[in-house]
Amino acid sequence: MPSEQQGLEKKRAKGERGPDKAVRRKSRVLTAEQFDAVRPFMVKMSHERIEAARLVMVDRIKMQDVADLFGWKARQSVDRAVARVWVKFQELEEARARLNQADKMRGE
Secondary structure (H helix, E strand, O other), rough: OOOHHHHHHHHHHHHOOOOOOOOOOOOOOOOOHHHHHHHHHHOOOOOOHHHHHHHOOOOOOOOOHHHHHHHOOOOOOHHHHHHHHHHHHHHHHHHHHHHHHHHHHOOO
């Protein structure tokens, strides 16, 4: 099925994924203000891992370069730190949205 294969190649070129994959979102990038808002909620994460995540998410340094900077063997350690911060950021955004919705319902 060459036409199906060509269709998948075109989708990949556009940044889309195949039918069995979820739509890929933009990379996990935050502003310095957004990152600083999440930082107090990262109580179970070491300062070193928080800083590694910041270098990737705010300063946009490649994960492998950050891993090398901290002397870690693999970029996966950095990826896990970024993933944990991203989850907390999403939770914070959802909480803010719920608060805004509640304020609107009260007429504030």
